[in-house]
Amino acid sequence: MKIHPKLIGFDIDGVVADTMEAFIRLAAEDYGVSVLPEDITRFQVEKCLDVDLNMINEIFDRLLFEPEKSGLMPMDYAPAVLEEFSRYGPLTFITARPHRDPIAAWLKATLGHEVFKKVRLVATGEHDGKVDYVREMDLQYFVDDRAQTCRQLADAGISPIVFHQPWNAGRHELQIVDNWLSIRELCFI
Ligand SMILES: [Mg+2]
Known part of the structure; x- marks a missing residue:
């Protein structure tokens, strides 16, 4: 060993x-916002994505409180x-x-x-x-x-x-x- x-x-x-997969999927499915994995160049995604901050916060809240329901894999x-x-x-x-x-x-x-x-x-x-x-x-x-x-x-x-x-x-x-x-x-x- x-x-x-x-x-x-x-x-x-x-x-x-795979939090990134869940974030990208929820952004696309529920907000119609397309994000590519390579666009997420910062740990704080709001600093690298030109998208609505409310969307980011809502998605992360869902992943925090309802990871299973959000389909986190x-x-x-x-x-x-x-x-x-x-x-x-x-x-x-x-x-x-x-x-x-x-x-x-x-x-x-x-x-x-x-x-x-x-x-x-x-x-x-x-x-x-x-x-x-x-x-x-x-x-x-x-x-x-x-x-x-x-x-x-x-x-x-x-x-x-x-x-x-x-x-x-x-x-x-x-x-x-x-x-x-x-x-x-x-x-x-
Ligand atoms: Mg981590």
């Missing part, structure tokens, strides 16, 4: 959940890899979402009841506060799609792994993964 899976923690949006292979990791210890998720319950229900539905029993889930409610939680959970590695969060972790002596997304491309010089099969390869040959 290369890295023990129990030492890796995960962000949810943009890592476990897991990233390819995330459920299978997490199921495999769950055999080796707890699965730890630290999200900046302010509300734990809706995303806990989504994780339970996505991973299944048995795997969910192994889940530790923290909703911090702030983008810049992850370092303390990562330490508290005894993690040595953390996968996140926000370059700034990854930099803060690196400064604190934790090994960040950037999940590649258009909004973090070229914004860091840290270790990158492109997908969940690459995350699996961090642990298993």
Whole structure:
């Protein structure tokens, strides 16, 4: 084993959940607004998209409060890899979402009841506060799609792994993964 899976923690949006797909789909279906993945070049989408701010806020509210109803999907292979990791210890998720319950229900539905029993889930409610939680959970590695969060972790002596997304491309010089099969390869040959 290369890295023990129990030492890796995960962000949810943009890592476990394909939040960008849901955002683009809801914008198209419910607002008739076309957004391309490569247009989302900033973590704060309102800073890179020339669209109505109310639309952005409404869509993110729906994804926060009703992730299942909004059709939020897991990233390819995330459920299978997490199921495999769950055999080796707890699965730890630290999200900046302010509300734990809706995303806990989504994780339970996505991973299944048995795997969910192994889940530790923290909703911090702030983008810049992850370092303390990562330490508290005894993690040595953390996968996140926000370059700034990854930099803060690196400064604190934790090994960040950037999940590649258009909004973090070229914004860091840290270790990158492109997908969940690459995350699996961090642990298993
Ligand atoms: Mg994220």
